[in-house]
Amino acid sequence: MTLIRKNFDVLIIGAGGAGLNAAVQLAGADLRVAVVSKVFPTRSHTVAAQGGVNAALGNVDEDKWHWHMFDTVKGSDYLGDQDAIEFMCREAIPTVYELEHNGVPFSRLDNGRIYQRPFGGQSRHFGKEQATRTCAAADRTGHAILHTLYQQNLKARSHFFTEYFAIDLLQDQEGGVTGALVMDISSGEPMVLNARATLLATGGCGQVFRTTSNAHINTGDGMAMALRAGVPLQDMEFFQFHPTGVAGRGMLITEASRGEGGYLINKEGERFMERYAPSAKDLASRDVVARAIVTEVREGRGCGPNGDHVLLKVDHLGEETVARRLPGIRETSKIFVGIDPAFEPIPVYPTAHYVMGGIPSDRFGRVVAPARHGPEEVVPGLYAAGECACVSVHGANRLGGNSLLDILVFGRLSGLDILDYLEEHPRHGQTDSASEEKAMARFQRFDREGDGIPVAELRAELQKVMEDHAGVFRTEEIMQEGLDRMRSIRDRLDEVRLKDRSRTFNTARVEAFELENLVDVGLSIVTSALHRQESRGAHSRPDFPERDDRNWMRHSLYFLEDDRLDYKPVRTRPLSVDSFPPKERVY
Amino acid sequence: MHFEVYRYNPDTDAEPTMQAFDVEVERGMMLRDVLLQIKEKDESFAFRHSCGEGVCGSDGVNVNGSNHLACITPVAEFREPVVIRPFPGRPVIRDLVVDMSDFYAQYQAVDPWLKRKDPVPEQESLQTPEQRARLDGLWECIMCGCCSTSCPSFWWNPDKFLGPQALLTAWRFLADSRDQGGEERLDALDGPYKLFRCHTIMNCVEACPKHLNPTEAIGHIRNLMLKKSV
Numbered sequence: 090m091t092l093i094r095k096n097f098d099v100l101i102i103g104a105g106g107a108g109l110n111a112a113v114q115l116a117g118a119d120l121r122v123a124v125v126s127k128v129f130p131t132r133s134h135t136v137a138a139q140g141g142v143n144a145a146l147g148n149v150d151e152d153k154w155h156w157h158m159f160d161t162v163k164g165s166d167y168l169g170d171q172d173a174i175e176f177m178c179r180e181a182i183p184t185v186y187e188l189e190h191n192g193v194p195f196s197r198l199d200n201g202r203i204y205q206r207p208f209g210g211q212s213r214h215f216g217k218e219q220a221t222r223t224c225a226a227a228d229r230t231g232h233a234i235l236h237t238l239y240q241q242n243l244k245a246r247s248h249f250f251t252e253y254f255a256i257d258l259l260q261d262q263e264g265g266v267t268g269a270l271v272m273d274i275s276s277g278e279p280m281v282l283n284a285r286a287t288l289l290a291t292g293g294c295g296q297v298f299r300t301t302s303n304a305h306i307n308t309g310d311g312m313a314m315a316l317r318a319g320v321p322l323q324d325m326e327f328f329q330f331h332p333t334g335v336a337g338r339g340m341l342i343t344e345a346s347r348g349e350g351g352y353l354i355n356k357e358g359e360r361f362m363e364r365y366a367p368s369a370k371d372l373a374s375r376d377v378v379a380r381a382i383v384t385e386v387r388e389g390r391g392c393g394p395n396g397d398h399v400l401l402k403v404d405h406l407g408e409e410t411v412a413r414r415l416p417g418i419r420e421t422s423k424i425f426v427g428i429d430p431a432f433e434p435i436p437v438y439p440t441a442h443y444v445m446g447g448i449p450s451d452r453f454g455r456v457v458a459p460a461r462h463g464p465e466e467v468v469p470g471l472y473a474a475g476e477c478a479c480v481s482v483h484g485a486n487r488l489g490g491n492s493l494l495d496i497l498v499f500g501r502l503s504g505l506d507i508l509d510y511l512e513e514h515p516r517h518g519q520t521d522s523a524s525e526e527k528a529m530a531r532f533q534r535f536d537r538e539g540d541g542i543p544v545a546e547l548r549a550e551l552q553k554v555m556e557d558h559a560g561v562f563r564t565e566e567i568m569q570e571g572l573d574r575m576r577s578i579r580d581r582l583d584e585v586r587l588k589d590r591s592r593t594f595n596t597a598r599v600e601a602f603e604l605e606n607l608v609d610v611g612l613s614i615v616t617s618a619l620h621r622q623e624s625r626g627a628h629s630r631p632d633f634p635e636r637d638d639r640n641w642m643r644h645s646l647y648f649l650e651d652d653r654l655d656y657k658p659v660r661t662r663p664l665s666v667d668s669f670p671p672k673e674r675v676y
Numbered sequence: 677m678h679f680e681v682y683r684y685n686p687d688t689d690a691e692p693t694m695q696a697f698d699v700e701v702e703r704g705m706m707l708r709d710v711l712l713q714i715k716e717k718d719e720s721f722a723f724r725h726s727c728g729e730g731v732c733g734s735d736g737v738n739v740n741g742s743n744h745l746a747c748i749t750p751v752a753e754f755r756e757p758v759v760i761r762p763f764p765g766r767p768v769i770r771d772l773v774v775d776m777s778d779f780y781a782q783y784q785a786v787d788p789w790l791k792r793k794d795p796v797p798e799q800e801s802l803q804t805p806e807q808r809a810r811l812d813g814l815w816e817c818i819m820c821g822c823c824s825t826s827c828p829s830f831w832w833n834p835d836k837f838l839g840p841q842a843l844l845t846a847w848r849f850l851a852d853s854r855d856q857g858g859e860e861r862l863d864a865l866d867g868p869y870k871l872f873r874c875h876t877i878m879n880c881v882e883a884c885p886k887h888l889n890p891t892e893a894i895g896h897i898r899n900l901m902l903k904k905s906v
Contacts, residue, residue, distance in 0.1 A: 128724075128726060128732075128734065129734075129776075129780070129819075131732070131733065131818070131819055132726055132727075132732040132733060132734045133732075134726075134727070134732075136727070136731050136732050136818075137727050137729070137731050137732070146799075146800075185800075186798075186799055186800055189800040189801065190790075190792070190796040190800075190801065191789075191790060192789060192790030192849075192852070192854070192855075194808065194811045194815045194852075195800075195808075196805075196808065197803050197804065197805045197807075197808045198805070199804075199805060200802075201802030201803055201804050202799075202800060202802065203800050226815075229731075229816065232731060232816070232818070233815060236815075237789075237790075240788045240789040240790075241789060243784050243788065243789065244787075244789040275769060304726040304727040304728065304732060305725060305726045305727075305728065306726045340728065340729045341729075417731075420730070421729055421730075424730070424748050424750075425704070425729075427704070543719065544719070545715075545716050545719070587719065588719055588720065589719050589720035591685055591687040591688060591720070592687055593685060593686050593687050593769065593770050594722050594769050594770040594771075594773050595720075595722070596715075596722045596723075597719040597720065
């Protein structure tokens with residue numbers, strides 16, 4: 090077998106919002122850009138984002154990016170880096186205008202401006218009244234944005250490798266990234282893509298949990314590739330459970346349903362969020378609402394014959410509002426629960442939704458890791474943006490509407506910074522033969538014959554372990570058991586065998602690679618979680634119920650080698666305004 | 677329930693076969709759940725799928741002769757045996773996985789992006805709720821391909837007739853008050869094939885899992901063309 094090799098200036102892995110927005114920036118320059126995606130671009134999970142994207146446009150009420158910044162810092166439970174957060178909140182405004190100019194069909198206000206709705210954790214005047222900041226295209230905002238970005242890439246004639254799966258990064262002798270080994274899913278053939286700069290934009294890893302809003306494809310591929318290349322993952326203990334997944338199934342019911350005026354009730358018909366967040370109520374931050382729902386159910390106030398969920402009411406808003414503002418979740422409820430939310434409440438329970446942690450990167454998208462001269466040294470040739478990255482703008486808890494914003498802002502900035510990087514690095518790096526051999530060994534791993542553990546069996550076990558041992562509430566004992574069981578799963582990975590070793594469109598082989606990625610990412614989550622002895626944002630420990638700023642206002646860094654942990658300080662100094670010092674976080 | 681599934685792997689099979697499976701169907705089960713169960717029994721079974729909630733558009737298949745999006749199609753509604761095949765008229769890569777290149781090429785052929793000639797304003801360009809409402813039923817398309825691959829005109833001329841999906845997209849931009857490419861869009865649709873091969877058979881409307889209406893969109897474009905030629 091002769092290995093096909095191709096040279097590009099830039100390699101982008103992932104064609105969701107971050108990857109596509111980076112590609113658009115590069116398209117104007119006279120460069121060879123390859124966008125690799127394991128699915129056709131519009132199938133990327135950005136398509137599933139519902140509620141909207143935050144920007145202080147002030148179309149409904151007066152608004153300021155500085156207030157948006159405060160909310161994001163507070164929402165992060167003071168673990169977010171304030172320079173990056175300031176940058177994102179300022180950039181939000183031109184970013185949304187640019188989307189509109191490129192054709193995103195935003196919903197509109199009567200005066201013709203972009204429609205904005207209230208969302209959780211958002212305020213005016215630094216924590217006072219509710220803000221109206223989330224720009225929306227009905228409740229299908231991600232779909233509107235992803236399709237528009239794909240269209241812009243068609244216009245720009247970007248070069249796509251559609252249905253190619255990235256196996257591993259390739260590196261030079263110093264650890265600089267020189268491209269990646271990929272597999273053409275259709276033919277099963279490997280291919281080396283050399284590039285002067287490589288952007289990981291592979292999205293999240295919700296498939297580590299059994300009940301999740303995430304798609305089948307969200308298997309943390311880029312994160313695991315980074316780990317195997319010696320790059321740590323940052324803050325992986327912070328995983329967001331969205332309060333309102335369809336009970337028992339996990340698909341998302343947007344926060345916009347509460348933003349539009351919906352609310353949660355328990356079996357007594359009580360609006361229980363009033364007890365947990367007296368002022369923001371149902372629009373408290375997601376971590377707060379998710380914990381409240383789990384607590385209601387655990388204390389016996391859950392609904393249904395098994396008392397295992399609560400109810401989300403939007404029927405009082407009237408059929409017209411539900412049809413116009415929430416058509417997507419109306420359809421989802423009808424199809425999967427058989428109820429029409431315009432007339433009946435929706436059974437909901439928290440669902441694994443979003444990883445705040447990821448590949449450590451700076452606000453230019455450059456991947457940074459501890460090295461000789463400090464904790465944040467640039468890894469040459471490697472960029473990361475979107476959910477797979479950790480800038481960190483979300484800290485310990487992400488606000489609704491900040492995820493689309495994150496992928497757009499930092500996808501764009503990565504693209505722009507890569508332009509500068511290429512100026513300074515006119516030549517391709519020299520891939521170390523050991524690095525390529527390692528990647529090829531991984532590619533060939535599932536050619537091994539004989540009987541063994543099926544992929545589906547080990548994946549189901551992993552998803553159950555993660556759900557039981559790294560969920561909304563975590564104690565030492567629960568997590569230690571989770572870690573032990575995850576390590577046992579890792580040991581058994583070696584016994585996984587494929588029955589089907591054919592080449593053409595072998596989805597079993599793809600799922601085997603994805604399982605390996607899930608195991609590495611799952612271990613990063615439980616290991617980081619076990620060691621963080623405090624409660625902060627989404628990481629909630631009954632055995633350490635308080636936030637501990639003295640010992641734990643720092644980012645975790647998990648390395649694959651020896652499951653080692655390291656830490657680095659939070660960047661508390663913004664770019665142009667005063668720092669927001671940590672305060673008690675109440676809603 | 678009893679299922680018969682189209683199987684073909686070019687690496688090992690001389691020709692396609694139908695394989696029988698019995699799957700215990702629970703209440704509320706979607707077709708995708710059945711496909712996943714079949715894959716658990718036989719990992720060599722290949723089909724595309726991802727979001728599981730009808731937004732990514734990956735898992736369009738043909739069931740008992742009509743096209744459906746597997747993840748939002750309840751199995752209980754089908755009569756047995758439930759015969760599952762790849763989209764008709766498309767080259768099969770393996771099992772239910774088909775080559776959609778023509779379909780994507782036709783989408784690209786209608787210049788599916790907003791065309792503006794005026795310089796963009798500093799803020800958003802304005803659009804009234806009424807102008808915006810004209811896009812409803814158009815922009816929600818998930819490009820699953822259920823419509824175009826159920827269209828006989830597209831089966832015969834996938835390289836010449838744009839097909840319902842691409843034409844719905846063309847109308848999505850023609851109908852957008854912000855778009856300034858109207859003239860050239862209409863010129864590009866002229867000729868006997870691209871638009872006018874639609875014989876209003878309306879399979880597309882029947883097949884669309886998002887309840888969109890490409891035939892109506894095609895009618896709107898025809899009317900615009902008529903107006904233009906007068």
